[in-house]
Amino acid sequence: MFEGVPLTWFLIVATLMFFIGIYGFLVRKNLITILMSLELILNSVNINFVAFNKLLYPQHLEGMFFTVFIIAVAAAEASVAIAIIINIYRRLVNIDVEKMEEMKY
Amino acid sequence: MTNNQIMFFIFSAIIVVFSVLTVTSRRILRAATFLLFVLVSTAGLYFMLRFNFLAAIQLTLYAGGIVVLIIFSILLTSQVGAKLELPGLTKKIFALLAAAAGATLCIYTILQYKFPETAIISGRTNIDDIGKALVNTGKFGYALPFEVISILLLAAMIGSIVIAKKRKD
Numbered sequence: 001m002f003e004g005v006p007l008t009w010f011l012i013v014a015t016l017m018f019f020i021g022i023y024g025f026l027v028r029k030n031l032i033t034i035l036m037s038l039e040l041i042l043n044s045v046n047i048n049f050v051a052f053n054k055l056l057y058p059q060h061l062e063g064m065f066f067t068v069f070i071i072a073v074a075a076a077e078a079s080v081a082i083a084i085i086i087n088i089y090r091r092l093v094n095i096d097v098e099k100m101e102e103m104k105y
Numbered sequence: 106m107t108n109n110q111i112m113f114f115i116f117s118a119i120i121v122v123f124s125v126l127t128v129t130s131r132r133i134l135r136a137a138t139f140l141l142f143v144l145v146s147t148a149g150l151y152f153m154l155r156f157n158f159l160a161a162i163q164l165t166l167y168a169g170g171i172v173v174l175i176i177f178s179i180l181l182t183s184q185v186g187a188k189l190e191l192p193g194l195t196k197k198i199f200a201l202l203a204a205a206a207g208a209t210l211c212i213y214t215i216l217q218y219k220f221p222e223t224a225i226i227s228g229r230t231n232i233d234d235i236g237k238a239l240v241n242t243g244k245f246g247y248a249l250p251f252e253v254i255s256i257l258l259l260a261a262m263i264g265s266i267v268i269a270k271k272r273k274d
């Protein structure tokens with residue numbers, strides 16, 4: 001309980017955000033919107049880490065450091081993904097996942 | 106209802122509503138803006154939990170860096186006014202089923218589990234402790250992941266420059 005807010009509330013919000021991200025990941029066709037759903041998923045995991053850190057082990061800082069490292073990895077991943085997306089756009093002039101079948105078969 | 110509960114409800118309502126709008130909006134630039142709102146209210150949750158340093162990182166790196174990168178790439182790759190095509194009905198139904206089943210299972214498990222009550226140390230984390238832990242090699246020290254993450258960032262930087270560079274044919 002953090003000043004009236006129990007741990008389960010944080011976990012429920014993070015779960016909803018995670019599965020909304022999963023839904024977007026499955027439904028969307030544009031590569032950039034898929035990347036945005038991925039950011040939602042990573043962000044919900046961060047909320048979980050931080051809530052567990054503060055509400056179960058407040059004397060340690062592990063959850064905080066894991067969140068910092070996840071944010072750094074997310075930034076690296078986003079930059080590489082966008083470089084790949086721009087390269088694909090230059091070759092195929094669209095970024096629709098269902099139209100990219102050059103390397104298939 | 107305490108102030109903290111009201112703040113939590115406001116932030117979580119913003120998070121859930123704008124997450125749904127992010128994955129369903131048909132204009133891609135609007136989806137990116139809704140993602141920005143989600144990330145900023147997540148930073149609000151971190152401020153509420155007294156992780157000031159982490160909230161600052163969230164605001165500068167996620168809301169400031171990644172969203173700007175995404176918006177730039179949207180402007181480079183698609184027409185601003187264009188609408189995304191709607192997904193097929195079967196795809197939508199099955200994705201919704203998968204997401205709803207997963208969410209129900211997880212929320213049910215969370216509600217069943219009895220988490221232990223611990224005494225909360227109020228007050229914010231000291232920035233000195235964070236800095237010392239990041240370069241410490243002993244117990245609760247994070248020198249190795251810190252170095253590994255710096256190599257990862259260097260590799261990602263070089264990789265994205267090489268991939269996005271124009272080739273001379």
